[in-house]
Amino acid sequence: MVKTNVCVLFGGVSPEHEVSLRSAESVLNHLDPEKYNVLPVGITKEGNWVLYGGSDYSKLPTNEWLQCPDNRRAFISPIHGQGLVIIDGDRISKTAVDVIFPVLHGENGEDGTVQGLFQLAGIPYVGCGVASSASCMDKCLTKLTAEKAQVRQADWELVTRLQLRTDPEAALDRVERRFTYPVFVKPAGTGSSVGVSKARSRAALLAALENAVRFDRKVLVEEFIRGREVEVAVLGNEQPIASVPGEIDAGAEFYDYETKYVTSTSQLFIPARISEAASERVRSAAVKVYQAMGCRGLSRVDFFVTYEDEAVVFNEINTLPGFTSISMYPKLFAASGIPYGELLDRLIALAREAFYEA
Numbered sequence: 206m207v208k209t210n211v212c213v214l215f216g217g218v219s220p221e222h223e224v225s226l227r228s229a230e231s232v233l234n235h236l237d238p239e240k241y242n243v244l245p246v247g248i249t250k251e252g253n254w255v256l257y258g259g260s261d262y263s264k265l266p267t268n269e270w271l272q273c274p275d276n277r278r279a280f281i282s283p284i285h286g287q288g289l290v291i292i293d294g295d296r297i298s299k300t301a302v303d304v305i306f307p308v309l310h311g312e313n314g315e316d317g318t319v320q321g322l323f324q325l326a327g328i329p330y331v332g333c334g335v336a337s338s339a340s341c342m343d344k345c346l347t348k349l350t351a352e353k354a355q356v357r358q359a360d361w362e363l364v365t366r367l368q369l370r371t372d373p374e375a376a377l378d379r380v381e382r383r384f385t386y387p388v389f390v391k392p393a394g395t396g397s398s399v400g401v402s403k404a405r406s407r408a409a410l411l412a413a414l415e416n417a418v419r420f421d422r423k424v425l426v427e428e429f430i431r432g433r434e435v436e437v438a439v440l441g442n443e444q445p446i447a448s449v450p451g452e453i454d455a456g457a458e459f460y461d462y463e464t465k466y467v468t469s470t471s472q473l474f475i476p477a478r479i480s481e482a483a484s485e486r487v488r489s490a491a492v493k494v495y496q497a498m499g500c501r502g503l504s505r506v507d508f509f510v511t512y513e514d515e516a517v518v519f520n521e522i523n524t525l526p527g528f529t530s531i532s533m534y535p536k537l538f539a540a541s542g543i544p545y546g547e548l549l550d551r552l553i554a555l556a557r558e559a560f561y562e563a
Contacts, residue, residue, distance in 0.1 A: 210303045211241045211553065212281070212289055212328075214319070215265065216248040220399045220420065221311035226265040228528035229308040231535075233262040235545045241553075244289055244300065246279055247271075248309070254280040256291055281305065285327040304556050305330040306549075308528060311395055315525045316342035329560035331552045333524040337499035341524045344393045344425050347498065351519050354497035356490060358519040359427045359509070360384070363393075366422040369414055376414070377407055380426050387429045390414055392421035403429075430518050432509035435477045437491035438526070438537040440551065442501045442559050447488040448537035450508075452477035473533065475540045483515040490517050498522060502555050505534050 213236070215229030216222055229245070236243055245257040247270060257265075258275025270276075278292040281302070288302040305323050307314060307330060317339035323330040333341065340346045351358050362383050368376045380388065390413035392400040400420040402413035410426075417424040434455070438448040452474040476484065491506035498504075505526035509518040526534040535545050543551065 206239070208240060208242045209553065210244060210301055211236065212244040212246055212302045212305045214246050214248065214305060214307045214309055214314075216250070217309040217311070217314040218248065218250060218252050219309070219311040219313050220395060221314075222250055223266070224527060224529070225308055225310050225314070226268075227530075228310065228532065230262045230265045231528050231530055231532075231545075232306065232308050232549065233265075235549055237546060237550070240550070244302065246281075246289070254278065256289070281322060281326050281328070283322055283325040285325070287326070288328070302328050304328070304553050306553065306556075307332060307525065310525055310527065311342075311399065315523075316394065329556045331556045332502040333498075333500045333504065334559075337501070338524050341498050341500065341504070341522050342394050343423075344391060344521060345423055347522060348425070350497050351494060354493060356494055356497070356519045357517065359389075359430050361428070362426045364414055364424045364426060366418040366424075369418055369424075373411060373414075377410060380410060381407065384426065384428050386410075389425075389427045389429065390417050391425045391427065392417045393423035393425055394421045430509040430511065430520075431513075432511035432516075432518065433477065433479065434520075435479065435487055435508045435510050436533050436537070437487055437506050437508070438534045438541075439491050439495045439500070439504050439506060440502075440538065440543075440548075440555075442555055445492055445495055445500075447491045448541040449475065450477040450479070450484050450487045451475040451533050451537050451540070452479070453533070473531075473536065475536060477510070479510050479515060483510055483517065486515075486517045490519060494519060494522055500524060501559050503534070503552060505537075 215225050217225055247255050256277045256279035257270050259273040264270040280290055282290045289300045291298045305328050317335045320335045320338050362380055364376050387403050387405045390402045400417045404410040404413045434453045435450050437450050439445050454472040487508055494506050495504055505523045507520040538548050
């Protein structure tokens with residue numbers, strides 16, 4: 206059996222660097238060594254690319270992997286057909302790469318930047334293309350596309366960094382004319398709830414906006430939707446499938462970064478505690494958003510399902526969702542009959558399918 210050379214990229218210059226290390230640990234531990242030759246390449250917070258020379262992937266989240274004596278500098282060449290370039294002292298070698306699996310979350314990984322590099326390199330890669338990655342990463346563009354697709358979503362207002370710096374009172378007045386408290390404040394281009402806050406007053410709104418513009422020049426202020434947080438995993442290219450929906454009970458104000466990855470207050474319910482009719486509406490809406498955004502490979506689509514009448518309200522989409530041991534995406538497909546290892550096999554096959562049928 207000829208093995209497939211899979212380059213797994215992890216880390217990245219991103220506020221979500223640590224999450225990526227945890228996701229990559231899980232992915233690397235679940236790739237079948239009988240099927241794949243794995244090339245684990247980490248990108249440090251400073252932007253250095255390193256081919257990890259070890260095999261103990263538990264060292265990724267602790268950053269011990271950086272001390273491995275067998276590490277070498279390496280990078281994906283933008284020159285078509287060159288693959289992975291490895292630098293070992295004065296020697297330079299090249300290794301063919303059949304598929305790239307970018308386990309990179311957020312900025313410089315989920316936003317179309319590295320996807321452009323893969324496209325130039327002529328290498329199939331797991332996940333969405335350049336345009337859909339960039340559009341899904343920008344919550345403003347996602348909102349506009351969802352509106353055009355006639356998908357119900359939380360009402361929103363855009364506040365820019367320039368507006369906040371030049372006339373903060375006017376920005377606050379505009380938000381307060383449109384919404385009642387509480388409201389959610391989100392940087393337009395982050396994931397894993399980085400920079401997201403819930404504001405219950407004018408003073409809290411100003412603090413939330415000032416925090417959010419640290420991460421992006423565009424910030425969304427959204428109306429509060431009283432409902433369950435429900436997520437759906439979607440898999441596929443031209444004919445995507447949706448998993449059983451899952452529900453998150455944050456056990457806190459909302460499902461923020463700390464609740465997701467640091468504390469243990471959140472609870473997951475698979476399937477979600479909603480009716481079968483609402484479950485089907487959520488799954489249908491997830492596929493509709495996925496296709497409207499031009500996604501391929503995978504995405505996780507998040508919704509609110511209101512307590513009062515089980516109305517389905519779109520929240521956001523993530524093109525490279527978490528793959529940690531506690532992440533919803535692999536858990537949802539495991540509950541839908543596709544275990545973790547098989548899920549990775551399918552994602553790699555979908556990457557090659559998308560590339561060779563393009």
